[in-house]
Amino acid sequence: MTKKFICGDDAVAEGVRLARPHVISAYPITPQTVTVERLSEFVEDGSLKAQYVHVESEHSALACAIGVSSVGARAFTATSSQGLLYMAENLPYASGARMPIVMMNANRSLATPWSILGDQMDSMFLINSGWIQLYVEDAQEALDMIIQAYKIAETKEVMLPVMVNLDGFVLTHTYEVVEIPDQNMVDKFLPPIRMPENSMNLDDPKCLCISAGSDTNLEFRIKQEMDMENSVPVIERTDKEFGDMFGRYYGGMIDTYQCEDADAVLITTGSVTGTARIVVDQMRGEGKKVGLLKLRYLRPFPADKMAEVLKNAKSAGVIDKNISFGFEGTIFTNVNSAVKQAGLTLDTLNFIAGIAGRDITKKNIREMLDSLLASAMGEKQESIQYVNVRCKL
Amino acid sequence: MEKLNAKNLTNEELFYGHKACGGCGESLAVRLAMKILGQRTFSVHPAGCMSAVSFNYPHMCFTNNAIVTPFAASAAVASGVVEGLKALGIENTQTVVFAGDGGTADIGLQALSGAIDRNEQLIYFCTDNEAYMNTGIQKSGLTPYGSKTTTSPAGKNLPGAITKKKNMFEIVAAHGIPYAATASIGYLEDFMIKVQKAKETKGTSFIHVMVPCPTGWGYPSEITVSLAKEAVDSGLWYLAEYENGEFNLNRNPKEFTPAKDYLKKQSRFKHLTDDDIKIIEQYRDETWRRIRKNWIR
Amino acid sequence: MNRPKLKSWKNPDNISDFPMGATCKSDNLTSINAGWRTFRPVIDHSKCINCYRCFLVCPDGVIDKSGSQLEIDYDYCKGCGVCANECKLKAITMEEEGNFND
Numbered sequence: 001m002t003k004k005f006i007c008g009d010d011a012v013a014e015g016v017r018l019a020r021p022h023v024i025s026a027y028p029i030t031p032q033t034v035t036v037e038r039l040s041e042f043v044e045d046g047s048l049k050a051q052y053v054h055v056e057s058e059h060s061a062l063a064c065a066i067g068v069s070s071v072g073a074r075a076f077t078a079t080s081s082q083g084l085l086y087m088a089e090n091l092p093y094a095s096g097a098r099m100p101i102v103m104m105n106a107n108r109s110l111a112t113p114w115s116i117l118g119d120q121m122d123s124m125f126l127i128n129s130g131w132i133q134l135y136v137e138d139a140q141e142a143l144d145m146i147i148q149a150y151k152i153a154e155t156k157e158v159m160l161p162v163m164v165n166l167d168g169f170v171l172t173h174t175y176e177v178v179e180i181p182d183q184n185m186v187d188k189f190l191p192p193i194r195m196p197e198n199s200m201n202l203d204d205p206k207c208l209c210i211s212a213g214s215d216t217n218l219e220f221r222i223k224q225e226m227d228m229e230n231s232v233p234v235i236e237r238t239d240k241e242f243g244d245m246f247g248r249y250y251g252g253m254i255d256t257y258q259c260e261d262a263d264a265v266l267i268t269t270g271s272v273t274g275t276a277r278i279v280v281d282q283m284r285g286e287g288k289k290v291g292l293l294k295l296r297y298l299r300p301f302p303a304d305k306m307a308e309v310l311k312n313a314k315s316a317g318v319i320d321k322n323i324s325f326g327f328e329g330t331i332f333t334n335v336n337s338a339v340k341q342a343g344l345t346l347d348t349l350n351f352i353a354g355i356a357g358r359d360i361t362k363k364n365i366r367e368m369l370d371s372l373l374a375s376a377m378g379e380k381q382e383s384i385q386y387v388n389v390r391c392k393l
Numbered sequence: 394m395e396k397l398n399a400k401n402l403t404n405e406e407l408f409y410g411h412k413a414c415g416g417c418g419e420s421l422a423v424r425l426a427m428k429i430l431g432q433r434t435f436s437v438h439p440a441g442c443m444s445a446v447s448f449n450y451p452h453m454c455f456t457n458n459a460i461v462t463p464f465a466a467s468a469a470v471a472s473g474v475v476e477g478l479k480a481l482g483i484e485n486t487q488t489v490v491f492a493g494d495g496g497t498a499d500i501g502l503q504a505l506s507g508a509i510d511r512n513e514q515l516i517y518f519c520t521d522n523e524a525y526m527n528t529g530i531q532k533s534g535l536t537p538y539g540s541k542t543t544t545s546p547a548g549k550n551l552p553g554a555i556t557k558k559k560n561m562f563e564i565v566a567a568h569g570i571p572y573a574a575t576a577s578i579g580y581l582e583d584f585m586i587k588v589q590k591a592k593e594t595k596g597t598s599f600i601h602v603m604v605p606c607p608t609g610w611g612y613p614s615e616i617t618v619s620l621a622k623e624a625v626d627s628g629l630w631y632l633a634e635y636e637n638g639e640f641n642l643n644r645n646p647k648e649f650t651p652a653k654d655y656l657k658k659q660s661r662f663k664h665l666t667d668d669d670i671k672i673i674e675q676y677r678d679e680t681w682r683r684i685r686k687n688w689i690r
Numbered sequence: 691m692n693r694p695k696l697k698s699w700k701n702p703d704n705i706s707d708f709p710m711g712a713t714c715k716s717d718n719l720t721s722i723n724a725g726w727r728t729f730r731p732v733i734d735h736s737k738c739i740n741c742y743r744c745f746l747v748c749p750d751g752v753i754d755k756s757g758s759q760l761e762i763d764y765d766y767c768k769g770c771g772v773c774a775n776e777c778k779l780k781a782i783t784m785e786e787e788g789n790f791n792d
Contacts, residue, residue, distance in 0.1 A: 022480035023473065051476040055469060056507030063466035063504065067473020070460050071435070073480050075473070089463050098711030159710060198711040200435055200458035200474075202486070205716035208460040210448040212712065216701060223708050399742035406751040409694040410719040413749065415726060415770030421749040448714075451699055456717035581746060607770075615771030615784075618747050 002180045008171040009034035011139035011178050012078070012104045012164070015146030017042045018186040019102070022073035022193075023051040025064035029083040030116045031168040032106040036078055058083035062090040062103070069099035070208050072199035074150065074192075077101070080168060081108035081122045088126060094161045095130030096224060097209050098198055100153035101161040102146060103131075107270065107321070108168035109356040117357025118168030119321040120269070123298075124330040130224060132162040132231060133299040135269040139178050142166050144248055147181075151190050152238050158231040159196060160224075167271040167321075169357060181246055189245050228300050235297065253302035255294040256309050258284060262291030263314045264372035267306075267335060269295045272319055272353075272360050279365040290369045301334050307342030314376035315347040317368050321354040328384055347375045353387035364388055394593070397585040403428050411454040412446040416614025418578050418604030418621060419443060419520040423491050425581065426518060429588045432457050433486045435474050439467035439501060441493040442527040443520070467492045468504035472513045479514075487516060487592060494521040494535035497601075498559045505599075509568040512596040516588075519561060519599070522606035530609045534559040537629070538676060539669050540661050542609075547664040557676055562601050566635040571596040573635040577603045579622025583632055583643060590636075603630045611660025620658060627655040628677045633688060640688040652677065692756040693763040694719055723750070727769035729784040735759050737781035744773035744782060764792070 006014070012035045016024070024043070026036040042048035055061045061077045068075035079087060084105055094101055105123055109115040123133060132152065136142045142164065149162040166172050200206050212220050236252040243249025258280055259265055268276050273294045280292045293309055293316075295302070310316050316339070320329020327333065332350035339348060351368050354360045364387050375381045386393070395401065407427040413420040423443055427434065436459045438444040444461045447454035462470040467490045475488045492501055497519040505517060524542045525531040532545040536554045539547075547553040565573045572594040576584040584602060591598035605621050607614040624630040628649040634641045652674050656662040665673075699720040702708050733744075738760060745753040745760065749772060752763040774782040 023476045025473065051480050053472060053476055054511065055472075056503055056510070059463075059465060060469035060472075060504050060507060063463065063469035064473035064476070066462070066466075067437075067460070067470035067475075068477035068480075069473075070470070071474055071477040071481065071483070073477035075477070090466065093463055096712050098713075196710075198709065198713040200460060202433060202458070202483070205432075205456065205458045207448055207453040207455060207458075207714050207716050207718075208712070210450050210453070210461060210712050210714055211445070212450045216450055216708075219702075219705060219708050220712060223705050223710070226705065227710075399746035402746065404692060404745075404754065404756045406694055409751055410721075410723065410766050411750070412723070415749075415768035416772055417749050417770075421747065421772075424749065424751050425746075450712075451701070451714050451718055452720045453714050453716050453718040456694065458716065613771070615775035617749070617770070617772050618776055 001182055003177055004180055005175055006139060006178050007034065007173050007175050008139045008142050008166045009173065010038055011143040012146055012166065013038035013042065014180050015143040016076050017048045018181065018183060019147050019150045019190060020074065021050050021076040023053060023068040023075055025053045025055045025061045025075070025077045027055050027058050027061045027079070027083065029058065029080045031108060031172045032078045032080045032104065034172070035104060058087040059090060062087040062094065065101045066090060066094050066097070066099060069101050070200050072193065072195040072201065075101045078104040080106035081110055084122045085110065085125060091126050091129035091131055093209065098159040098224070099161055100159055100196070102149045102153055102164065103161065104146070104164045104166065106168045106172045107165050115356035118170050119355045119357070121322045123163065123165050124322040124324070127299060127330060130160065130228070131299065132160055132297065133165065134162065134297045135165045135295070137271055137273045137294065138171065139176050140248065141250060142171070143178055143180070144242060144246065147186055147190055148238050148242055152231060152234055154193050155234045158227060158234050160228060160231060165270065171271045185245060189242065232300055250296060251294070253297045254305050254309065255296060257292040257294070259291035259293060259309050261289055263289045263376040264369055265291045265293050265310060265313045265316045266365070266369055266372065267293045267295055267316060267318045267331070269298070269331065275360060275362060276365050279362050279369065283366065283369055288373060290373065295331065298331065298334070301338065303338035303341060306335065306338050307344060310339065310344060310346060313346050315349065315372045317349040317351055317372045319351050319353050319360070319368070323352055349375060349381055350384045351387050352384065358388060360387065394589050396582070397429065397589065398582055407432060407456045409454055410452070413442060414608045414614070416607045416617045418606060418617045419522055421578050422518070422520050422584070422602050422604050425585060426489070426588050427457070429585060430487055430489055430592060435486060435488045437462055437467050437471040437474060437488065437490045439492050439496040440464040440527070441496050443491055445527050464496055465500045466504055467496060467501055468508035468517060471515045472508050472511065475513050475515050488514070489516045489518065491518045491520060493526070494519060494523060495525045495533040498534035498561050506568065509565060509570050509597045515597060516591045517597065517599045519601045520604045521601060522604050522609060524609050526606050526609045535561065539665050539673055541664060542661070552665065552669045562633065562635070565599045566640065569638065570599055570635065572598040575601045575631060575633050577621045577625050577630055577632065579618055579625055580632060587634070609661070612658050616658070623650060623655045626650045627652045628681055629655060631684065633684065641690060642684055642688040645685065645689065691761055691763055692754050693752065693766070696720070696722055696765065722765040723768050724765050727767065727787045729769045729771065730764060730767060730787055730790065731762060731769070731771070731773050731782045732785050733760055733762065734781045734783070737779050739779065743776055743778065747772050747776045
């Protein structure tokens with residue numbers, strides 16, 4: 001094990017190097033560029049033995065990964081924002097074909113207006129794509145989750161592609177000390193990919209990505225959904241195994257902090273979780289009963305686990321770095337659905353924050369938690385609140 | 394290289410039972426190519442007629458490994474197949490794309506250009522029936538001047554399509570591709586030699602084969618092969634190759650058969666006036682002036 | 691007859707028997723095309739010289755040349771008539787499907 005002072009993009013590249021993909025299809029887009037650059041260096045210096053394909057667009061990047069996966073080889077690609085949307089038709093293509101591709105997405109705002117800075121507008125668009133979607137808090141988790149992602153994706157009961165999301169710039173381009181596991185340890189944890197039953201092979205020729213009429217299509221989809229649900233215990237188990245081997249366990253589908261007796265719980269994804277944890281500590285020091293729920297996976301959605309955590313809380317707030325125009329933040333919609341299905345009656349609030357790289361400060365988080373505590377006390381709050389707006393509305 | 398013909402071509406069918414229209418020219422090209430390429434072929438099919446008629450669960454018409462791809466992505470998926478097989482150490486196979494004119498010259502052009510640029514070890518067939526046939530006969534970049542399609546109707550003001558065929562063969566050649574050829578199912582022995590040459594090529598190869606479509610062109614299905622021959626004999630399609638950086642015209646007729654005879658057999662050209670046909674002949678003659686000047690060794 | 695054969699097929703009863711992914715094994719014909727025809731090609735073997743051009747030009751590959759005489763797979767022939775049109779000796783005639791009782 002070595003330690004390096006690297007940024008989130010670098011950490012993803014290190015994780016990919018350790019995961020030994022067969023083929024990398026690379027197309028640059030800010031703020032993912034450092035990942036594909038670093039990977040090209042690893043291939044050049046021989047520390048990563050992979051084919052590196054300079055594709056001509058993001059659509060082709062995922063298409064190439066689909067081709068790689070179709071013959072049973074391990075594929076990796078990375079993208080962000082406009083690129084993710086450009087390749088959008090290929091996402092359900094890959095998930096329906098049950099291809100265990102791992103893709104890193106640098107969460108970045110969507111034009112228009114243009115912004116290269118981070119928010120979650122991009123990945124929210126693709127939440128229905130049939131991909132497992134996870135969000136990492138720091139560079140260490142980014143490296144670790146690339147390795148876990150391959151193991152989850154390639155598990156026989158799962159066989160689904162995984163999107164690993166990093167906050168653009170805030171995480172992709174900020175530096176921290178990261179532990180880089182040894183290759184032989186990673187090899188033990190993540191063995192070489194076994195030829196999936198649905199790949200093209202010379203001994204038992206197959207036709208892939210076929211059509212299914214109205215008499216059979218639904219059953220294909222139900223099978224896909226059932227296997228997405230099967231991924232839940234696999235996700236939990238894989239995280240525990242990773243913790244046992246490498247000493248870092250992330251809590252599985254969700255991670256909770258100080259939620260046991262909390263009246264107000266803040267639900268976060270990605271790097272803002274780190275900031276929120278500090279504020280929770282500060283407010284707990286003042287005797288306020290606040291807690292933090294880190295949502296690691298958005299698909300499959302951990303509805304049951306979330307309901308279990310929230311069952312005694314009086315209010316819960318969701319930070320959404322995205323807006324589903326005409327309604328509300330997307331994570332908020334998902335949380336509300338889980339809360340309702342569990343029969344819980346706590347108040348829920350939506351905080352739209354961090355759009356196009358606008359900072360979410362400790363002060364902002366404190367205000368969110370204050371609003372949640374007020375709601376817990378019965379004081380009606382605006383259910384959708386824009387955070388840190390710079391003009392009158 | 395053994396010259397292939399009806400006698401020595403394998404009897405085995407690798408593409409069979411498909412639901413293409415009776416007399417479909419494209420299915421003939423794919424059928425013969427697959428016989429030459431063999432069972433160890435990974436075939437890649439973007440959205441189009443061939444993928445639509447061959448992969449309807451559970452009726453699978455290819456005996457080899459085959460994958461259907463998104464419309465724009467055939468050359469990119471094929472690149473992934475090639476690189477994946479290389480990384481896995483799987484040898485003595487080939488990867489082939491069978492794309493239509495729309496899937497090559499329009500929506501598929503970006504991925505094709507990238508694949509040629511990377512010199513991927515694959516064979517790319519453009520089976521050209523001169524319109525988006527699978528979706529109902531709409532105009533594509535390879536629809537010829539004067540052709541009626543459902544999005545370029547012929548009427549009082551326009552004679553059907555008003556653009557010429559995009560010059561795919563020369564676009565591909567301009568990439569410096571190791572081997573490219575134009576072909577026709579009206580000249581099957583020529584087509585089969587070209588498939589063999591593509592099979593032997595190190596790097597990317599491209600074959601642009603014109604394939605008449607009875608449904609889209611509007612003619613009785615039995616003349617598919619003879620109509621393809623007439624397209625070449627009337628000079629409205631040419632047989633040529635690009636290899637080792639040079640163009641070579643395979644067939645240089647002293648005289649063309651009348652364009653009108655070829656055109657009037659098809660209802661997509663039924664509306665053409667004599668003036669329209671003159672324009673078509675003019676475009677043809679301009680092309681032949683240029684290729685006769687430059688492509689004859 | 692040396693042509694790919696129709697496979698017997700029943701759609702899966704149980705979701706676990708559906709393929710994983712949008713996949714199916716290759717070479718899996720579960721329906722025939724005979725019903726498409728209004729005319730069928732008939733070879734006059736007394737005229738046929740086994741040049742095999744019809745075998746070559748058939749878009750569906752239904753003409754089998756493995757035997758001493760050419761044989762047509764009428765399960766998959768669509769009656770397009772290309773074989774009859776291309777036969778230089780006119781040894782193939784297109785006959786009305788209604789004349790046959792099979």
